[in-house]
Amino acid sequence: LGGSLQIDRTTISGSTALDGAGIYSVGQLAIADSRFESNLATRHGGAIQAYRELTASSVTFVDNSATDAGGAVRVFHAYAAVFQDCSFTGNVSGVDGGGIYIRNGRSCEITGSTFDQNRAEASGGAVYLYDGSLIVEGSLFLSNSARDYGGAIWSARTSTLARCTFELNSTDVYDGGALGASGKTMVVDSVFRSNTAARNGGAIVNNTGGLWIGSTMFEDNTASSGDGGAIRQGQGTIVNSTFQGNCAGGRGGAILMADDKYESEILGCLLQNNQAGTDGSGTGGGIWTNQRRVAITGTTIRDNATDDDGGGIYVSEGLLALTNSLVARNIATNGRAGGIWVANTAELAVANSTISGNLSKNAGGGIYFNSNTNRAALVNATITANRADRLGTANQLGGGIYTTNGNVLLQNTIVAGNFRGTGATASDIQGSVDPVSTHNVVGDTATAGGLADGTNDNIVGQDPLLGPLRNNGGQSHTHALLSSSPAIDAGDNALVLAPDGEPLWYDQRDREFDRVIGLHVDIGAYEYDQPGGEIHGRKWFDLDQDGEEDEPWGASIVTNGGFEQGTASIGSQSTQSAGSTAISDWWVLQRIDWVGMYWVPSEGQRSIDLNATDAGTIAQVLVTELGRRYRVSFAMAGNPASDPGVKTLRLSAGDEHEEFTFDTTGRTLTEMEWETMTWEFVAQDSMTTLIFESLTLGTAYGPAIDSVVVQPYGRDDVRIYLDLNGNATFDADEPLTFLRPDDPNTLPGDADRDGMVDGQDAMILAVNWGSKTATHTMGDLNGDRRVDAADAAILAANWGRSTPLIDETGTYRFTGLPPGDYTVRELLFEGFEQISPASPGSHEVTIVDDEAHVDLDFGNLWDGRISGTKFLDLNNNGIRDRNLLPGDTPTVLMVLDVSDTCTRNAGFNVPDQNSHGGANTMLDAEIYAMLQVQQELITLGWGDTARVGVVAFASEAVSLDLDPVTAGAQWFATPNADSNGDGITDLEAVLRSLRPIQGGTVLGNTDFEAALQTALMMFNSHSGENPVMFFTSDGLSNNPWVFDDEVAQLDNLGVNRVAWGFGDLCDVSDLRRIDPFAQQLHSTLEI
Secondary structure (H helix, E strand, C coil): CCCEEEEECCEEECCEEEECCCEEECCEEEEECCEEECCEEEEECCCEEECCCEEEECCEEECCEECCCCCCEEEECCCCEEEECCEEECCEECCCCCCEEEEEEEEEEEECCEEECCEECCCCCCEEEEEEEEEEECCEEECCEECCCCCCEEECCEEEEECCEEECCEECCCCCCCEEECCCEEEECCEEECCEECCCCCCEEECCCCEEEECCEEECCEECCCCCCCEEECCEEEECCEEECCEECCECCCEEECCCCCEEEEECCEEECCEECCCCCCECCCEEECCCEEEEECCEEECCEECCCCCCEEECCCEEEEECCEEECCEECCCCCCCEEECCCCEEEEECCEEECCEECCCCCCEEECCCCCCEEEECCEEECCEECCCCCCCCCCCCEECCCCCEEEECCEECCCEECCCCEECCEECCCCCCCECCEECCCCCECCCCCCHHHCEECCCCCEEEEECCCCCCCEEEECCCCCCCCCCCHHHCECCCCCECCECCCCCCCECCCCCCCCCCCCCCCCCCEEEEECCCCCCCCCCCCCCCECCCCCCCCCCCCECCCCCCEEEECCCCCCECCCEEEECEEEECCCCCCCCCCCEEECECCCECEEEEEEECCCCCEEEEEEEEEECCCCCCCEEEEEEEECCEEEEEEEECCCCCCCCCCCEEEEEEEECCCCEEEEEEEECCCCCCCCEEEEEEEEEEECCCCEEECCCCCCCCCCCCCCCCCCCCCCCCCCCCCCCCCCCCCCHHHCEEEECECCCCCCCCECCCCCCCCCCCHHHECEEEEECCCCCCCCCCCCEEEECCCCCEEEEEEECCCCCEEECCCCCCCEEEEEECCCCCEEEEECCCCCCCCEEECCCCCCCCCCCCCCCCCCCCCEEEEEEEECCCCCCCECCCCCCCCCCCCCCCEHHHHHHHHHHHHHHHHHHCCCCCCCEEEEEEECCCEEEEEECEECCEEEECCCHHHCCCCCCCECHHHHHHHHHHHCCCCCCCECCHHHHHHHHHHHHHHCCCEEEEEEEEECCCECCCCCCHHHHHHHHHCCCEEEEEECCCCCCCCCHHHHCCCCEECCCCCCC
8 A cells, every 4th residue: 555544443354465364555544443263474564564653553463473583563754653451362474573563763662552462583573663763651561472582572773662561471481571772761650560571681681881860769679580579770770660579590699780881879769578599509689789889878788688699689790889778687598798799809899778688698797898908988877786607507607798808898887796506696797897986886806897986986895776777768778776876976077078079078877968967977877866845947048249149049950052073064954863862861762953064043053943853842851859950941042944934843751741932033044133032840860861852744844942951949059168267177166057049948039028029038947846935836837828836937037138248147037945964956958068167057955944045146247147936836736826925924015907907808807896886807807816916815824914015106106104003914095994983994994096187097008117216215114024015007108218237226125025916918029027927817716
């Protein structure tokens, strides 16, 4: 067939031909809702042989066969193939591709399809990709088989698999029970279960092409006689994936990483219950590697087994860098190294990791160094509860570490509680470690590896007092330090470095668990957090010294965003076909033009036309952080040489996407007039594919892109330091704070809520991690529109602009804290390096008998200092008390804005409080609030002792200074406010009498400054403990005088200030200059 053909609701069965027994097509072919059954091709394509575009939707292929390639379908030449919601069952190829064989140079896309019991007598039981690119989404591969490679899929080129399931697939002779590949391969959100390879890679084999795996499960896969129960790979990255119950007859029960020219990473994974070898053979129950460098981070390797050496990990050559990880309860059933085997030419670097509970029949329960010639380094590691000679029959030593060459360097590390034999015979280290090892805790003096107590700050012969291995928070189990452990604060901060030389910001548990608490790091993988109150401060950066917070977006994670690097010489332009990786770090999914001198790019020498002969697509896989926000910016133009005038593209990242257009009218090849486009997305996984796809169809003149940048929200690239006296040492008055703006413990952006992001927004949020004040809360910090226990925190605001000269720590002010000991500590946060002083400071504060510490300086007193106030929760309801009246004789002042309040609506229902004939007014709300204060005074027992005043202001301030009497919270005033004639003015009457005072007010001309000046006079004349001011207004001070001086004076007097906003036109911006936590109230319940 030539031309084009559309087939719907058709069955073709029982046909025989040389090629394409059902359909032989050299034109465009589209098939929908049809069935191909029992067709036979004596050469290629049992059901279909397609030489041009093929689209199949809801098509069933059953029991078709070909003596050569493509049991059901063979797609040939440079055209695309699309299979959507199709089913392939029982199809057979005499060579490759039991279901589908692709040889075309463009893409093959398979979506929502099922492949069941297909068979290839060579490779690719279900699908064989010879060239081009393969994209498979949401598909099931069940019980497919191949003789040689790739029981389900064999791919020689670029492949992407997402949300797929591979189960019970197999190979008869060679490798890749489910997937075999020699090209770049990405697998995300998929499941590989019970697949079997006769030799290597029970689930996947990819020795040369590069492998990226994210959020994928590997379970019960088997490499029968070879290596890599789940995966045998060359270079690769595996993120957030699980490997359990996999088995290899040889090496690497779960993963084998081969070839010393490659490097690989494993991030955030779980490997458990995997097995290598039987009958005394097999090494590396979890992982086997001989690659140049393998970095394992945030990963748990537990309950794996081998019949020979290396129950958890076997390092044959190269460097293993183990960080923030757990190696636990692995077993070398008949050999050495229950946890980790390190061969003589290999290297090991361990940081922030625990090696616990591993068993070996022979020597080296935890780690076995096989006469290694390279130095090994362990920093802040915990090695405990490991056992050598587990059966008690081999007289083997080194329950924790076995070494012979003296080149194992221990720093800030615990090696204690390890054993040999079946009993309690201690055996921490067999052989000598590097004598310069420092700041370690070794439990057993007789097996301390040559270390002596007190030498190089080592602690030898003491129990480190560890808790059991359990969930202490974070990403992996740890042994917690008990409160009396000698390891607490006994480490050296200068040694706290990862294998790559970067600082360790957290302990093994990662985020939320700081690596240094107090002045010194703890020894081991776990950092002990002292009980009691702690206040943590973080501050915005102003590195460009403009007085405003710095750009919060970090460094770009895109590589080659300007398309300048690549392997082709392009001249004017070069067409890149699907599957091309000639443009460094980019994958071409549909044909595009790589443009050189054809037009003027936005910058540099090269750019992209997303259309070559038709709409094209290009993509890059980014390593992202789950839940983190990213901003994409790119330059967009359009090829102006031909219509259509408006070019359209789609930009997508994961499941999110946005369309962009560019009008080329009036533009030329030399005047492209590039425009910068921006878009934001939130990463849904640890790997995100960024895709630029042309939507301009049927033309070779498409949208153009250049200068692609993707930035995470939060700076990871900033480094500053401050040494006030220039002595290059840490002094007690020189602590620093650091911050990455996406830290959940900060308030980024418009912190003062004035509608502008500016220097007034410099703010810190100090979180209470301790138990003494865990219920003291304030404000809607988590943004859920409720003030509740979920908002537990301490808020400290910067009252001035950040200084243009320096980023300082500033001043903290503490009032109303319950008696007890508190640690105020300055934190070095991820992304920022402190150069001088050597480490952040820690300062102890003791509060005795409700003592108030005002302007207690822990840092430097520059303009724009940070003041923090700790608030109380006297009724323990999880909500910060707004009326802070903790003293015996509190002084309370109520400031009421009575301008136009009888006609303005409160914005909610409130009874008529002043009997003026109308409800729901501003004044009614203010009076209601004052009555609640009166009731609180009585409830707390201060009705007859508190000194109380009222300031009512309108066009000018009016002072009513009234003292309470024993009869309750009633106040002296004029006789006409005495309703019962006893000479005492009732509170309700006083507030009603305010109504006549407010005459002559113009809306918006309230005088905050005069009111605050009057309040200051009253506080100065009526001194008392813990003075409190309640300030109520609609906030509409459109023509205010400056009142910053008055606020500063109230601050100096230690006045606790609470401001409430009322009214349907309320604006709390100026109220927050009085009380940074001021908020508009919307109901009597909130009051």
